[in-house]
Amino acid sequence: SNHTHVVLHVNADKAKHWTDTEIAQRWHKLHKGTLLSQRLTSKETPVFTDAEQITLQSTLSVYRNRLTDISWFMRELNEPIARQANQEDDCTGHFWEGRFKSQALLDEHALAACMVYVDLNPIRAKMATTPESSNHTSIKRRIHDFKKGYQPSTLMPFVGNPKQPQPQGLMFDLVEYLKLVDLSGRSLNPNKRGAIDMSESPILQRLGLDEHTWQDMFLTFETNFSVAAGQSDTLKRYKRKRRQKNSVG
Structure with a gap:
């Protein structure tokens, strides 16, 4: 109840192709913008x-950068929550303890581990007993919509195994992911209070991970990776790129 977990995908390539009008329209969903940006999105053709x-x-360039910036995303997410909480508690001042922490997810293994960690957070905190009863989670929303035969439009969809042409989405099968969350939640974590029972999941083999490797990555996700997460060879490439970038800068 005092923090959030978000698995975020920034589609920078798509943002590069937004028109000026699209940028202004997106920004106006959050802020009023300027008189010029408001004229741009008016029904009449502006001159x-x-x-x-x-x-x-110049203004739209700033908006475009902000719309793909993680810090601005967190600012837009946290500010109304803090304002509402202070109003309910009849107080003022900082609501969040400090600045958010972010980790780069470098491959599908890290992505799956992080998603499972986030979806199981209420269970680990003993605030829920099953994924389908975990309030304010993506997994509950996915299960709810899956029963109706579709995937949520507000979440990145599961598109299954790689294929051509490849739609944008998570390279996992939704059913297998649900099994994975259930299996992982049944494994006891000595640092957490809650858990559910054990079963099997074929997705571990599909990701090329044995059970011990998966448990090590998923159960200690928050402490094992301070800046980035991934398999050892992916992490090595990431560190090399960071060193090269820092040396150039």
Whole structure:
């Protein structure tokens, strides 16, 4: 009840192809924008002077960067929560303890481990007994919609095994992921209070992980990886790139 976990995908390539109008419309869902950006999204075809066009392009460039920036995403997510909590508690001041922590998920193994860790958080905290009863989780939303025969439009969809043409989404099968969450939740974690019973899941073999490797990555996810997560060879490539980037800078 005092923190959130978010598995976030930033589609920077898609954002590069947004039109000026799309950028302004997206930003206006969060903020009023400027008089020029409001004119851009008005029903009438706007006409700008050269000076106004330069100013508008500068503004839209800032909006485009913010719309793909994780720090701005967390700011937009946390601010209304803090405002509502302070209003309910009739107090002022900081609601969140400190700045958010983020980790780069470098491959599908790390992504699956992080998703399972997040989806099982209420169970580990003994706030729920099963994934389908875990309030405010993606797994509950997915199960709810899966029973109706579709996937949530507000979450990244599961698209299964790689195929051509490949739609954008999670490279896992939704049913296998549900089994994986259930299996992982049945494994006891000495540092957590809650757990559910044990079963088997074929997704471990599909990801190329044995049970011990999976448990090590998933059960201690928050403490094992401070900046990035992934398999050893992926982490080595990531560290090399970071060193090269730092040396150039």
